[in-house]
Structures are given as C-alpha cells and as structure tokens.
Amino acid sequence: MQSYSVAVLGATGMVGQRFIQLLAEHPYFELTCVAASERSAGKRYASAAKWYLEGEIPEAVRNLEVVPVKPEKVRADIVFSALPGGVAREVEPAFAEAGFIVASNASAYRMESDVPLLIPEVNPEHLDMIEVQQERRGWDGAIITNPNCSTIMATLTFKPIYDAFGIEEAVVATMQALSGAGYSGVPGMAIVDNLIPYIANEEEKVETEALKILGNFNGSEIEPASFKISASCNRVAVLDGHTEAIFLRTSEEATPEDIKRVLRSFRAKPQELRLPTAPPQPVIVREEQDRPQPRLDRNAGNGMAVTVGRVREDRIFGIKYVVLGHNTLRGAAGASVLNAELLVKTRKL
Ligand SMILES: NC(=O)c1ccc[n+]([C@@H]2O[C@H](COP(=O)([O-])OP(=O)(O)OC[C@H]3O[C@@H](n4cnc5c(N)ncnc54)[C@H](OP(=O)(O)O)[C@@H]3O)[C@@H](O)[C@H]2O)c1
Numbered sequence: 001m002q003s004y005s006v007a008v009l010g011a012t013g014m015v016g017q018r019f020i021q022l023l024a025e026h027p028y029f030e031l032t033c034v035a036a037s038e039r040s041a042g043k044r045y046a047s048a049a050k051w052y053l054e055g056e057i058p059e060a061v062r063n064l065e066v067v068p069v070k071p072e073k074v075r076a077d078i079v080f081s082a083l084p085g086g087v088a089r090e091v092e093p094a095f096a097e098a099g100f101i102v103a104s105n106a107s108a109y110r111m112e113s114d115v116p117l118l119i120p121e122v123n124p125e126h127l128d129m130i131e132v133q134q135e136r137r138g139w140d141g142a143i144i145t146n147p148n149c150s151t152i153m154a155t156l157t158f159k160p161i162y163d164a165f166g167i168e169e170a171v172v173a174t175m176q177a178l179s180g181a182g183y184s185g186v187p188g189m190a191i192v193d194n195l196i197p198y199i200a201n202e203e204e205k206v207e208t209e210a211l212k213i214l215g216n217f218n219g220s221e222i223e224p225a226s227f228k229i230s231a232s233c234n235r236v237a238v239l240d241g242h243t244e245a246i247f248l249r250t251s252e253e254a255t256p257e258d259i260k261r262v263l264r265s266f267r268a269k270p271q272e273l274r275l276p277t278a279p280p281q282p283v284i285v286r287e288e289q290d291r292p293q294p295r296l297d298r299n300a301g302n303g304m305a306v307t308v309g310r311v312r313e314d315r316i317f318g319i320k321y322v323v324l325g326h327n328t329l330r331g332a333a334g335a336s337v338l339n340a341e342l343l344v345k346t347r348k349l
Pocket of ligand 1: 010011016040082148180182
C-alpha cells in the first residue's frame, strides 16, 4: 500500500492527542506535521502539549515543531482536523482550497449539502459527494467529516435495524463522558458527585445528523431519512465512553431476538476492505443484565466497536436497548482515520 503523509490540526487537544496515538502505529499514514494555535506554534510538541493519555508521547512526534494552522505552513497529503468548531469554519475551507483533503471532526461543515458526513460502515457511498463539492466550490481538495460522537454510536446500531425493519421514531438519552468536552471543558468541582443535564448544541446534532447519514445520495444531493429522533443529552462523571439509552419504534414488527440478530451479523465495507482501523465486528451484543459499562466496554475492538446490551421489549416504543462507545476513538479521532482509510482505499487521491 502506498504511504501518505498526514498532519493533525488541533494536535495538542484531547482529540488531537488521540490522533497522534492512532497515527503513530498506522501502517500507511505517516504523521509528519502537527499544528495548533499561536500559543503553541514554534514550540516542540512535547512542551506545547499537556499529554493526557496513557503511555508516552510517540517518539517520532515529541520533537516535531508545532506550526500554526495555515495551509502554507503544512506539508501533507491529508490533514486531520481536531479544531474547535468556530476555528474549523475559517480554517478548513482554506486547506481544501489549497488542495488538501481535510478529514474533520469538527461540526462546522457536517450538515452542508455537499459535504460527506461519513460512518464508513453506514454510508460509504456518500464519498461521491466530493465531486459535487469540488465542482461547486472550485476546490482541488475537499472536506469530509465524521459525525458527532453520540450520533456515531446510535447510528451504527440504527443502520442494520433500519435496513431490516425500518424505523418510525427513536428516542435517545445520552450519558456522555468528560473527555467529550475537551480537557478544560467541565471543571472537576462541577461534575464530581453530580451530572449536568445539558450539553450545548448536542441534542440538535443527535436529532439531525443520523438522518443525513442514513439518507440517500441521488448524485447531486442527500434525501434524508424521514423518521424522527428526540434526544436528551447529559454529561456524567466518566472519563471516556458515551452511553446511550435508545427507544425505537420499528416500521415492521421486530422482537428483541430479531434486533440482536441483525446487530450481531452487521458487517460492512470497512470489514470487507479490511481497513486497518476497522473493528472486525462493529456492533458487539452482550447478554449480561448490567452491560455495557464504560470501564469494561469502551475499548472493545480497540475502541472502534460499539457495545449493545439490555435489548428488550419496550411497552411504548416496542424496542429499547443501551449502546456504548469510546467517544474520542470511535466517536472522534478513530472515526476520521477510518474515513481517510476508506477514501484512499476506494479512490485515487
Ligand atoms: N472530545 C470529543 O470526544 C469529541 C468528539 C467528537 C468531536 N469533537 C470535536 O473535535 C474538536 C476538538 O475537540 P477537543 O475536545 O480535542 O478540544 P480541545 O481539547 O479544546 O483542543 C482544541 C485544539 O485546537 C487548538 N486550537 C484552539 N483554538 C485555536 C485557534 N484559534 N487556532 C488554532 N488552533 C486552535 C488547540 O491548540 P492549543 O493547545 O494551542 O490551544 C488544541 O490543539 C472540536 O471541534 C470538538 O467538537 C470532540
């Protein structure tokens, strides 16, 4: 496999560090450039970044000089963006215009009609939107995005259920980890012995992104899926791993055993192509009454599988279950890396 040089924008942050960890081991992406704010630019990575993750900063990255997030300062075939939304809105188009492929975690362009919002197991065909984007915007490069972390966990379970039985409506109540807010996002004093029943803009993302992802790309635009999603999002005192209680009304009747069967047998393009970051089984179904749990299940499939448990009948909606996934791996950096793997495997760069 040909190798590709890659850069991380926002490399010092919570998601940026996950990128660095994943890319250090990657078989064909070679991390050659790290970029962050003017506060960090000019410093060696090890002194600019307060490293939060288990293990040491990868040796090849420690001494890289952090550059500002400017296209003329970055050399790479692909840039991964872990920038805050507002910064991404300004910076990502400048990179795409300068000819870079931008694989972004940020929310800024997810819902634009010509930007793929990808989960490689769910809608790999939406990559075809790149041509529409390049033509419409006159870019040589492109922006591809991954969804909000909570959307990814829920949609990985919706896909096989939607294909087999249809979905009429869904209710999602999330219990989201602290790392989802970035290192300084939630003060310790606010969350220990507590939960916070509000995450800014999160419910809107969960209620809309899955419909774009499950929609049909007709060659020029997406016709979104037409069911309704209602979300209620909570921050809880867990470091990593978002848990979601999901209630579903399916179009055709389905028993809990039917749901478990389609979730367990779900395999898709990334598994078929054996993409390096793809888990062998994207949705793991457990039978224990008290699973999934963040500490026990967030690293399933190297943090790239989601774990479902407590699949049971619901007396109002028909079906309910709990899903859990690692928010900075499957929900962020791992999701972008998998998007880029799909891109280079299925198209010429
Ligand atoms: N955390 C998650 O689970 C998760 C999941 C899905 C998506 N996301 C999205 O991923 C992005 C990053 O989240 P995070 O949690 O990693 O945030 P974070 O820990 O706050 O990190 C932000 C990064 O962006 C850089 N940055 C901040 N302001 C900048 C500016 N004006 N110009 C250039 N660089 C700037 C920071 O560099 P300095 O160190 O130099 O300040 C740092 O590298 C956000 O868009 C977030 O919504 C996060």
